[in-house]
Amino acid sequence: MTSDTTVRICFVCLGNICRSPLAEGVFTDLLKQEGLEDRILVDSAGTGNWHVGARADARMQATARSRGIELQSIAQQFEPGDFKHYDLVLAMDQSNHDSLEHMGSGRLADGKLRMFRSFDPQHNGDLNVPDPYYGGDQGFENVFEIVHRTCPQILDHIKREYL
Numbered sequence: 001m002t003s004d005t006t007v008r009i010c011f012v013c014l015g016n017i018c019r020s021p022l023a024e025g026v027f028t029d030l031l032k033q034e035g036l037e038d039r040i041l042v043d044s045a046g047t048g049n050w051h052v053g054a055r056a057d058a059r060m061q062a063t064a065r066s067r068g069i070e071l072q073s074i075a076q077q078f079e080p081g082d083f084k085h086y087d088l089v090l091a092m093d094q095s096n097h098d099s100l101e102h103m104g105s106g107r108l109a110d111g112k113l114r115m116f117r118s119f120d121p122q123h124n125g126d127l128n129v130p131d132p133y134y135g136g137d138q139g140f141e142n143v144f145e146i147v148h149r150t151c152p153q154i155l156d157h158i159k160r161e162y163l
């Protein structure tokens with residue numbers, strides 16, 4: 001691809017109020033640090049529709065804010081036709097991946113759909129970002145640690161493969 005390519009990525013979890021908004025916020029912060037926010041467009045969505053229109057969960061916002069990151073996303077549901085808008089769709093867990101694969105009906109999702117933690121150097125064979133919604137604060141901290149160490153690896157991948 002040429003040097004003026006724009007790459008579009010979307011992080012996807014279940015509700016789009018915890019894990020994928022954090023990934024969007026952390027990744028956007030990285031892009032700003034590197035001056036790449038015009039080259040890589042970041043979005044997030046949920047496979048479910050329960051929280052459409054909502055800001056990120058207050059607990060996820062608080063965890064992010066304590067690390068200097070403001071979560072700006074408004075929850076939206078991923079639709080099958082959205083695959084054509086994105087170059088890379090990153091599922092936060094296997095269940096999200098299965099839902100997306102189903103929606104993508106094979107060819108649409110082909111080559112675009114990946115597990116977020118497949119880029120985590122410390123995944124140790126577990127590719128799920130654990131859903132923190134029904135747990136305590138430690139779950140949100142754990143999600144932050146996973147997302148924070150994985151986003152730079154995803155950015156490196158995009159630089160290598162897409163820009």
Ligand code: 4NP
Pocket residue numbers: 013014015016017018019020046050131132133
């Ligand atoms: P997320 O977390 O998928 O990381 O946004 C969840 C948020 C809400 C629900 C489940 C998971 N829920 O069941 O409402």
